[in-house]
Amino acid sequence: MTIAPQPAAAPLAAGKIAETVDPVYRQIRDLVYKVSGIYKAEEKLYLLADGCGRRMKQLNARTPREYWDHLTAQPGRDEELRHLLNEITIGETSLFRSQPQLDALRKVILPEIVAEKTKQITKRLRIWSAGCSTGEESYTLAMSMLEESEHLLKGWTVEILATDLNDRSVEAAKAGIYGDYALRNTTDYFKRKYFTTVDEKKLQVRPEIKKLISFSRLNLQDGSKMLFMKGMDLIFCCNVLIYFDGASKSKVINQFFTNLNFGGYFFLGTSESLMKLNEQFHLVHFPGTIAYWKPSLSSGKL
Amino acid sequence: MTTSCNSMIRQRVQSIETMPAIPAIFLPLLKMLGSSAEEVRVDEVVRLVSYDNTIAAQCLRVASSPLFGLAQLPRSIKAAVMSLGLRRVETILLTCCLGQAFPAGKWALNPDIFWRHSLGCAMVCRKFSEKLTAVDGEKAYMAGLLHDLGFMVNCMVFSKEFAATMELACREEIPLHEAELATMGFTHCETGQALAQKWKLTDDIIEVIGHHHAVEQSQKAQPLVALVHLSDLLCRMRGLGYGYYERHKVDLISDPAWAILLKEHRELEGMDLVRFTFELDEAVEDIHALVSAVFGSPPAKA
Numbered sequence: 001m002t003i004a005p006q007p008a009a010a011p012l013a014a015g016k017i018a019e020t021v022d023p024v025y026r027q028i029r030d031l032v033y034k035v036s037g038i039y040k041a042e043e044k045l046y047l048l049a050d051g052c053g054r055r056m057k058q059l060n061a062r063t064p065r066e067y068w069d070h071l072t073a074q075p076g077r078d079e080e081l082r083h084l085l086n087e088i089t090i091g092e093t094s095l096f097r098s099q100p101q102l103d104a105l106r107k108v109i110l111p112e113i114v115a116e117k118t119k120q121i122t123k124r125l126r127i128w129s130a131g132c133s134t135g136e137e138s139y140t141l142a143m144s145m146l147e148e149s150e151h152l153l154k155g156w157t158v159e160i161l162a163t164d165l166n167d168r169s170v171e172a173a174k175a176g177i178y179g180d181y182a183l184r185n186t187t188d189y190f191k192r193k194y195f196t197t198v199d200e201k202k203l204q205v206r207p208e209i210k211k212l213i214s215f216s217r218l219n220l221q222d223g224s225k226m227l228f229m230k231g232m233d234l235i236f237c238c239n240v241l242i243y244f245d246g247a248s249k250s251k252v253i254n255q256f257f258t259n260l261n262f263g264g265y266f267f268l269g270t271s272e273s274l275m276k277l278n279e280q281f282h283l284v285h286f287p288g289t290i291a292y293w294k295p296s297l298s299s300g301k302l
Numbered sequence: 303m304t305t306s307c308n309s310m311i312r313q314r315v316q317s318i319e320t321m322p323a324i325p326a327i328f329l330p331l332l333k334m335l336g337s338s339a340e341e342v343r344v345d346e347v348v349r350l351v352s353y354d355n356t357i358a359a360q361c362l363r364v365a366s367s368p369l370f371g372l373a374q375l376p377r378s379i380k381a382a383v384m385s386l387g388l389r390r391v392e393t394i395l396l397t398c399c400l401g402q403a404f405p406a407g408k409w410a411l412n413p414d415i416f417w418r419h420s421l422g423c424a425m426v427c428r429k430f431s432e433k434l435t436a437v438d439g440e441k442a443y444m445a446g447l448l449h450d451l452g453f454m455v456n457c458m459v460f461s462k463e464f465a466a467t468m469e470l471a472c473r474e475e476i477p478l479h480e481a482e483l484a485t486m487g488f489t490h491c492e493t494g495q496a497l498a499q500k501w502k503l504t505d506d507i508i509e510v511i512g513h514h515h516a517v518e519q520s521q522k523a524q525p526l527v528a529l530v531h532l533s534d535l536l537c538r539m540r541g542l543g544y545g546y547y548e549r550h551k552v553d554l555i556s557d558p559a560w561a562i563l564l565k566e567h568r569e570l571e572g573m574d575l576v577r578f579t580f581e582l583d584e585a586v587e588d589i590h591a592l593v594s595a596v597f598g599s600p601p602a603k604a
Contacts, residue, residue: 039576039580041580041581041583042581043584043587103547107475107547107549108549108550271580273576273577273580275574282553282555282556283554283555283575283576284551285536285551285552285553285554285579286539286550286551286552287538287541287548290579293551293553301553
């Protein structure tokens with residue numbers, strides 16, 4: 001069966017790219033969004049086109065239209081979509097990847113959580129990097145929290161749990177060795193303070209940072225193990241759920257909601273949407289970034 | 303706000319001499335926008351614009367921006383009307399007139415930033431209105447464009463006081479209207495309303511200018527005021543704010559304005575707010591480019 005191409009939604013701005021890009025890429029963009037929640041903005045359509053181009057080469061597809069058939073016709077469309085998602089999210093991982101997310105964390109969210117929890121006896125912050133891949137996000141969070149240890153988080157215990165399905169990723173994450181590409185957004189200040197030199201091209205995270213993180217293997221679809229990940233204040237799950245089908249995605253998201261404390265936040269990738277799969281989370285905007293909030297008991301929004 | 307404060311604002315605004323004269327075609331244009339006789343208006347608009355070459359040239363440049371959808375520079379105002387429709391051209395002309403009323407200069411609030419926000423809000427209002435049934439998109443655009451008129455007044459009439467406001471807002475990273483209340487005891491809503499009344503703008507636009515930060519207090523045109531309020535918040539969260547970081551968490555769906563709009567427009571329930579946000583990001587660059595086209599200053603780095 002072939003899914004009939006739907007007319008692409010009119011963008012807010014047409015932009016220069018609009019005049020040059022094959023309209024089929026806009027259909028592919030909409031299909032990718034519908035299935036995975038990943039949205040490639042108009043100015044980043046060329047990245048989508050590049051990813052499609054690499055897949056087209058593999059498949060000997062001559063035109064974007066022909067490739068559209070691969071993405072929409074059985075058999076093999078699900079697998080092809082996975083290949084494409086791999087292509088378009090590859091290389092997105094780096095340390096300090098989303099500054100707006102970190103700003104929101106430091107300037108708005110942490111003060112809010114700290115104020116909320118000060119009323120409680122526990123001074124403990126629990127963060128979970130779900131689908132941590134090779135550890136870039138986890139170490140970014142650890143370093144950012146450590147920067148606050150003399151200020152906002154003075155006297156607080158911070159626990160970071162980082163899990164991934166892939167054993168090799170978990171091992172690489174534990175090693176904490178990164179090259180130029182992964183470190184492209186890391187400032188010299190952070191490099192000097194939190195890394196040691198491995199060789200000319202590689203730096204390794206210092207042991208005192210590693211100590212803050214507990215890495216382990218976890219399948220997000222393993223319901224019984226997910227139950228143990230409770231009491232979280234922040235959950236980050238970037239570009240992981242995009243590979244799940246609707247029902248599994250919905251189940252995992254509901255579980256995340258349960259795993260979070262009241263007043264906790266759930267972050268997806270920067271161009272990823274929850275697609276209304278959970279109505280309990282509140283979509284909240286911060287400058288330059290969005291998150292999903294489990295309202296606090298005192299907010300009156302439950 | 304006290305009555306004496308209110309009359310002080312009105313007096314100061316009434317006696318504005320320092321305020322650059324608005325282009326002569328502005329008020330007739332506004333009047334025409336309220337008229338329904340399209341045929342008469344086309345000739346009238348062409349005649350009006352013929353008096354002001356600067357505005358005419360600017361209008362054609364704006365019309366060819368990707369934001370307005372013409373692929374190339376139209377040859378004449380009449381040609382622009384043929385392609386874009388009369389009301390669209392009228393609102394473009396209005397945009398250009400306002401650009402001249404608040405010229406580039408050393409104001410407490412940088413005019414480029416002000417216009418990026420105002421134009422951004424206008425675009426979002428129009429795009430938002432497309433998601434709703436039976437909402438006049440050009441009216442929504444106009445409301446978004448004019449909602450912060452009061453900042454122009456503050457810059458020109460209360461320049462010293464407003465400089466202190468900007469300083470406080472940037473330092474404390476708080477919303478500008480909160481800083482206004484703290485430093486001046488009144489906000490751009492009151493000063494904008496006074497200017498709007500002096501200019502004899504229509505009642506619904508005056509209502510938007512006066513109440514876009516307190517939607518529940520608006521007596522008339524509440525859905526339009528709510529639409530502008532939400533679009534304004536969204537702009538400030540997506541890089542079209544006032545040029546500084548606002549420590550602000552925005553929960554649009556829990557905002558009273560959302561409920562007000564939803565009461566009139568049940569279709570809002572089905573809106574994909576995350577995708578809408580991503581689409582807004584696509585327009586940011588075009589808005590920067592357009593502001594540069596109107597004011598002739600190079601785009602500042604974000």
